[in-house]
């Protein structure tokens with residue numbers, strides 16, 4: 001087997017449902033949890049030598065995984081979680097939970113990640129998506145990242161070398177982020193922690209956090225909100241199979257129990273068609289369907 005003897009957890013025919021917040025998908029031929037950059041690099045080298053595709057997953061909170069499963073290696077970064085604080089900067093590995101980092105920064109009195117307390121992604125996934133909320137985004141704290149490049153070398157990218165936009169980062173699909181360095185701002189500890197609690201409260205009031213979902217499914221079109229358009233078009237509560245547009249927030253699609261990726265894709269397509277017809281707007285997805293395109297894998 002391609003990963004024989006590699007350090008870290010390896011599972012055959014692993015249920016993809018367990019790797020995403022949507023709890024949807026077939027099985028991974030092989031799932032692998034590297035613990036260090038060295039493991040990550042070794043997996044990449046082995047996969048390249050064996051010409052096996054590799055699919056990179058963080059905390060799976062922005063991903064739809066296919067019913068047919070994923071061939072090759074599904075590489076999950078969540079065991080890469082070392083962290084080093086130095087004054088107001090932190091060096092943190094890609095698999096570290098973003099929300100935990102936000103909480104820890106707040107407890108130290110460092111401001112900047114208040115927006116992130118309710119975002120269930122990893123640090124690596126957050127950089128790649130330029131995760132943001134409540135007017136903040138991770139790009140504004142980032143100093144640099146270390147990443148594994150397609151030729152197997154480890155490179156540092158300074159902030160100025162990376163382009164960020166609304167939920168976009170120029171490194172997406174090009175490198176595997178291993179570590180990020182973030183710089184915080186001095187703040188008032190009590191105020192930072194209070195802001196986080198308020199943000200969390202707002203989320204639990206407005207988002208269907210009690211059921212499996214993947215956050216906002218569509219990007220907001222310039223000057224408008226995808227949720228508002230979908231609600232106005234009458235989609236709240238409508239479903240296809242086990243996928244349902246949330247009653248609480250129309251830009252969330254929930255898994256009512258046994259949703260298939262094909263149900264979610266069909267619902268997305270119907271919403272896009274309807275919103276286009278009614279308002280002349282082409283809604284773009286924010287979530288990513290991994291496995292829908294062979295080019296998303298590293299070979």
Ligand SMILES: Cc1cc2nc3c(=O)[nH]c(=O)nc-3n(C[C@H](O)[C@H](O)[C@H](O)COP(=O)(O)OP(=O)(O)OC[C@H]3O[C@@H](n4cnc5c(N)ncnc54)[C@H](O)[C@@H]3O)c2cc1C
Nearest residue numbers: 058059060061062121122124125126131132133177214215
């Ligand atoms: C309830 C809920 C609320 C949410 N709220 C918000 C919000 O307010 N704001 C927001 O921006 N997002 C939000 N999200 C979406 C999601 O949490 C973010 O996009 C998050 O940054 C994704 O991180 P992840 O680790 O889960 O990435 P994944 O979903 O695992 O992966 C997303 C993409 O990043 C790639 N990737 C992951 N790790 C790496 C890495 N180390 N190197 C290179 N590529 C990598 C994957 O291949 C994939 O293409 C929400 C999601 C949920 C479920």
